[in-house]
Amino acid sequence: MVKKIITITCLIFFITQCVMSCKNCPVPQPPIKWPHSKDSINIQFESDYRLNEYDNSAQALNVCIYQLSDINSFKQKIQDIEGVKELIRKCSGFDNTVRYTQREVIEPSKKGVIVMDRQKDVQYIGIVSAYTKHLSNPNLSPEDRIAKIFQIPWMVRCEGWFNPVSISTPTVLNKKIYFGKEHIVTIMDSPRQHNDMNSLKDVSNSTQEQLEKGQDAIQSGEESYKKGQDTYNNYKDFIDQY
Numbered sequence: 001m002v003k004k005i006i007t008i009t010c011l012i013f014f015i016t017q018c019v020m021s022c023k024n025c026p027v028p029q030p031p032i033k034w035p036h037s038k039d040s041i042n043i044q045f046e047s048d049y050r051l052n053e054y055d056n057s058a059q060a061l062n063v064c065i066y067q068l069s070d071i072n073s074f075k076q077k078i079q080d081i082e083g084v085k086e087l088i089r090k091c092s093g094f095d096n097t098v099r100y101t102q103r104e105v106i107e108p109s110k111k112g113v114i115v116m117d118r119q120k121d122v123q124y125i126g127i128v129s130a131y132t133k134h135l136s137n138p139n140l141s142p143e144d145r146i147a148k149i150f151q152i153p154w155m156v157r158c159e160g161w162f163n164p165v166s167i168s169t170p171t172v173l174n175k176k177i178y179f180g181k182e183h184i185v186t187i188m189d190s191p192r193q194h195n196d197m198n199s200l201k202d203v204s205n206s207t208q209e210q211l212e213k214g215q216d217a218i219q220s221g222e223e224s225y226k227k228g229q230d231t232y233n234n235y236k237d238f239i240d241q242y
Helices: 002-023 072-077 081-090 191-240
Strands: 037-047 061-068 098-106 111-118 124-129 147-151 154-159 165-170 173-179 184-187
Touching: 037 061, 061 081, 061 111, 072 081, 081 124, 098 111, 124 173, 147 173, 147 184
Parallel strands: 037 173
Antiparallel strands: 037 111, 061 098, 061 124, 124 147, 154 165, 173 184
């Protein structure tokens, strides 16, 4: 009996510490270290059949992908057409915040995946595209139409019992992009949605199984009731004879 009480007490203490450690975990902060990570940038893309249309004709689209440790310089450059032209034309490091660049040529009516290693200290991805209509019209703002910025995601875990700490770690960037006729459209990550759909499917299947089991139980109960009722009627007939 004493051993059982001690076991239960230890279990309660363990659960309490788990709850308290999660409850008291500090507010998450961005990762301190951003190490090199293989194949950690995945960009799925699809292009419109009228991609980069000019004079009623679709054209290939020049795109440059920047891996950045800081976003401020890149943001300033995409505020105007000349800055975007420079980013596309050079597609190289303009200051020490640029850790890697990669040029891509997107053809009309194409699908594909761009996979890159994430370089050390990279926290952002900047994409610029050479849409002819925008580059030839200085009155059109390039920001958020022919240029996109993505922040590298990171996950947080809480460690420690009595003095818990939040530990943040960079994770994989998954983005789906549609290169439209005149600008870029970003579609949110698909892997999480896929997992959620699988979870919903599992729940649905489980619920269906429970319903089927419930129906079987009801049918079994009805059969038992009928048998009991028949037994009662036979017994009543027997009693009535006397």
